[in-house]
Amino acid sequence: MINIEEEYRIAKERYLSYGVDVEEAMEKLASIPLSIQCWQGDDVEGFLDKGSLGDGLQVTGNYPYKARNIAELQEDIEEVLSLLPGTFKLNLHSTYLDSEKSVRLDQIEPKHYESWVKFAKKHHLGLDFNPTLFSSPMVKEGFTLSSKEEGVRRFWIEHCKRARKIGEYFGKELEIPCVTNIWIPDGYKDEPYDRLGPRERLKDSLDEIFAEKIDKKYNIDSVESKLFGIGLEAYTTGNHEFYLGYAVKNGLALTLDSGHFHPTEYISDKISSVLLFTNDLLLHVSRPMRWDSDHVVIFDDELNRIAESLVRGNLLEKTHIGLDYFDGSINRIAAWCIGLRATQMALLKALLEPSALLKKAEDSYDFTTRLYLHEESKYLPYQAVYRYFAYKNKKKMGKEFEEELHNYETNVLRKRV
Numbered sequence: 328m329i330n331i332e333e334e335y336r337i338a339k340e341r342y343l344s345y346g347v348d349v350e351e352a353m354e355k356l357a358s359i360p361l362s363i364q365c366w367q368g369d370d371v372e373g374f375l376d377k378g379s380l381g382d383g384l385q386v387t388g389n390y391p392y393k394a395r396n397i398a399e400l401q402e403d404i405e406e407v408l409s410l411l412p413g414t415f416k417l418n419l420h421s422t423y424l425d426s427e428k429s430v431r432l433d434q435i436e437p438k439h440y441e442s443w444v445k446f447a448k449k450h451h452l453g454l455d456f457n458p459t460l461f462s463s464p465m466v467k468e469g470f471t472l473s474s475k476e477e478g479v480r481r482f483w484i485e486h487c488k489r490a491r492k493i494g495e496y497f498g499k500e501l502e503i504p505c506v507t508n509i510w511i512p513d514g515y516k517d518e519p520y521d522r523l524g525p526r527e528r529l530k531d532s533l534d535e536i537f538a539e540k541i542d543k544k545y546n547i548d549s550v551e552s553k554l555f556g557i558g559l560e561a562y563t564t565g566n567h568e569f570y571l572g573y574a575v576k577n578g579l580a581l582t583l584d585s586g587h588f589h590p591t592e593y594i595s596d597k598i599s600s601v602l603l604f605t606n607d608l609l610l611h612v613s614r615p616m617r618w619d620s621d622h623v624v625i626f627d628d629e630l631n632r633i634a635e636s637l638v639r640g641n642l643l644e645k646t647h648i649g650l651d652y653f654d655g656s657i658n659r660i661a662a663w664c665i666g667l668r669a670t671q672m673a674l675l676k677a678l679l680e681p682s683a684l685l686k687k688a689e690d691s692y693d694f695t696t697r698l699y700l701h702e703e704s705k706y707l708p709y710q711a712v713y714r715y716f717a718y719k720n721k722k723k724m725g726k727e728f729e730e731e732l733h734n735y736e737t738n739v740l741r742k743r744v
């Protein structure tokens with residue numbers, strides 16, 4: 328029998344010998360909200376018009392029992408919340424609205440999301456929001472806000488304007504700012520003749536969308552770039568340079584998604600640069616494998632580098648951390664939990680670094696000690712601290728955690744047929 332408290336006591340002492348206060352680290356960890364992507368629960372289907380995804384987003388896998396309605400999705404999110412310690416937000420797409428009747432995306436209103444606000448209040452969650460510019464017949468030849476068809480552009484401009492108002496409504500209701508993130512799939516499979524035109528139109532569309540000032544106390548606007556998508560290999564209107572420029576010029580937040588760059592390019596090294604020029608940053612923590620495959624986030628090197636960038640630079644206050652992956656090939660509740668827990672573990676590990684010693688080594692050009700300490704901190708017992716963090720918050724760990732995932736599948740999910 329492993330004694331969690333005893334393990335923790337030893338860990339605490341070891342960290343103390345490096346000048347690290349584990350209690351302070353746990354307190355900090357508890358205060359960092361992670362935004363749970365609702366779309367992992369049903370493979371980004373939503374409740375608007377059930378149909379298959381398209382236009383630059385792909386979900387693969389046929390694992391059964393996905394949530395088919397709001398009640399089931401909320402039930403699954405509650406299960407995730409019951410398993411994990413810490414603070415959370417819930418990240419909604421506009422298509423997860425609650426309405427008996429079908430609603431056009433250019434007609435969404437706060438009232439369609441009242442049941443989510445109720446849910447958020449009940450579970451002390453903040454809400455984040457996303458207009459949904461995909462999986463719709465109004466995506467014309469792969470284009471939305473940068474379409475050359477005025478009617479198409481107008482439709483999506485209206486949708487995004489309304490999304491910001493819904494964000495504002497969330498912020499007011501919950502007294503936690505909502506981050507409303509715009510991502511569009513627009514682009515071409517093959518080499519375009521005109522690379523500039525769509526970007527000019529996107530800029531005009533965004534200028535209209537953001538014309539109304541909304542208090543950042545309630546809603547923070549963010550824009551998300553992408554290098555390519557399946558079927559959009561040659562050209563994406565909203566690339567990184569476009570949105571970095573747009574966000575900086577217009578005082579918006581920038582979204583960095585770990586899957587949206589070249590396969591050898593990392594967002595961890597962009598964080599400290601971007602935040603010198605924007606007030607806020609939204610992270611879409613994901614795991615690309617060869618392409619923007621949105622695999623479940625795991626405790627890998629890049630996740631650790633992201634956490635280190637945030638902690639070392641004291642950038643957590645300005646950064647909103649959201650998860651963005653959707654794996655339809657495994658139990659979806661496990662998928663959520665594994666990625667969220669990995670992110671917390673990486674943040675905790677970064678909070679437990681022997682930072683004073685590392686800084687001292689670097690300041691005195693002692694690169695040997697710096698390398699030694701970097702390696703050493705990988706061998707320090709951060710897992711024991713995390714286990715204690717979960718235990719203190721009355722959460723299951725290890726075998727019991729795994730058992731609960733199985734029980735939920737047997738007792739709840741399997742009944743969904």
Ligand code: RNT
Pocket residue numbers: 366371383384457510551553584611619651
């Ligand atoms: C797509 C973007 C976007 C979506 C979600 C569902 O490549 O990453 O953030 O994953 O809006």
Ligand code: ZN
Pocket residue numbers: 510551584611651
């Ligand atoms: Zn994303």
